Amino acid sequence: xxxxxxxxxxxxxxxxxxxxxxxxxxxxxxxxxxxxxxxxxxxxxxxxxxxxxxxxxxxxxxxxxxxxxxxxxxxxxxxxxxxxxxxxxxxxxxxxxxxxxxxxxxxxxx
Amino acid sequence: xxxxxxxxxxxxxxxxxxxxxxxxxxxxxxxxxxxxxxxxxxxxxxxxxxxxxxxxxxxxxxxxxxxxxxxxxxxxxxxxxxxxxxxxxxxxxxxxxxxxxxxxxxxxxxxxxxxxxxxxxxxxxxxxxxxxxxxxxxxxxxxxxxxxxxxxxxxxx
Numbered sequence: 001x002x003x004x005x006x007x008x009x010x011x012x013x014x015x016x017x018x019x020x021x022x023x024x025x026x027x028x029x030x031x032x033x034x035x036x037x038x039x040x041x042x043x044x045x046x047x048x049x050x051x052x053x054x055x056x057x058x059x060x061x062x063x064x065x066x067x068x069x070x071x072x073x074x075x076x077x078x079x080x081x082x083x084x085x086x087x088x089x090x091x092x093x094x095x096x097x098x099x100x101x102x103x104x105x106x107x108x109x110x
Numbered sequence: 111x112x113x114x115x116x117x118x119x120x121x122x123x124x125x126x127x128x129x130x131x132x133x134x135x136x137x138x139x140x141x142x143x144x145x146x147x148x149x150x151x152x153x154x155x156x157x158x159x160x161x162x163x164x165x166x167x168x169x170x171x172x173x174x175x176x177x178x179x180x181x182x183x184x185x186x187x188x189x190x191x192x193x194x195x196x197x198x199x200x201x202x203x204x205x206x207x208x209x210x211x212x213x214x215x216x217x218x219x220x221x222x223x224x225x226x227x228x229x230x231x232x233x234x235x236x237x238x239x240x241x242x243x244x245x246x247x248x249x250x251x252x253x254x255x256x257x258x259x260x261x262x263x264x265x266x267x
Contacts, residue, residue, distance in 0.1 A: 058139020
């Protein structure tokens with residue numbers, strides 16, 4: 001499924017890389033521990049987290065993740081957005097909880 | 111693509127140094143991204159590059175979280191990628207304990223960032239083919255990790 005379709009289905013707010021939404025998402029990973037994401041996420045995963053600081057961008061970049069959804073109305077910090085633009089990592093936000101977002105995406109990708 | 115048949119296995123193809131600064135969270139991951147780019151340019155297999163990037167990121171984080179400064183050195187031969195991360199930090203008192211999954215001495219604010227969950231050293235050990243750690247309390251820590259390149263591992267085992 002295209003990232004753009006996920007954005008539409010979940011009414012996500014796109015914060016960076018609006019032109020990077022044609023990426024394919026094949027699965028997802030939910031975690032707020034960055035070492036866990038480094039170890040266990042896979043390429044082209046959509047990452048669901050409540051972390052908002054700059055390091056999420058490098059983690060997503062190194063792992064080749066399709067994008068980051070920040071949940072529960074949390075907002076990415078300024079330097080996070082700046083770095084995401086440089087590394088071309090789409091960041092999206094939502095008011096929904098990680099549980100809801102993961103559940104919906106799981107249904108969509110099934 | 112590296113042609114491992116035509117070059118002696120121990121011939122150095124690429125090497126590099128990347129400086130690391132303790133406490134500089136804004137730069138975290140840059141050494142890893144740098145190495146990932148270098149290895150991708152060499153045409154190395156995606157899984158090898160991914161593993162090198164993971165261990166480098168974790169080693170880099172340890173310098174940023176716990177040390178004053180450090181260096182990443184990497185050496186690529188047709189046989190392997192060797193990654194050495196050396197720091198000037200307070201060192202590790204009990205290495206065996208530090209290698210235990212879930213053991214961490216990180217302060218609460220680092221944990222809130224999602225780091226310091228006691229997964230770093232175990233991740234590095236698990237993801238590399240060879241892992242060595244040496245630490246002197248009050249001086250610093252050196253981690254050496256080797257990742258074998260494709261099919262070379264099979265030949266040597």
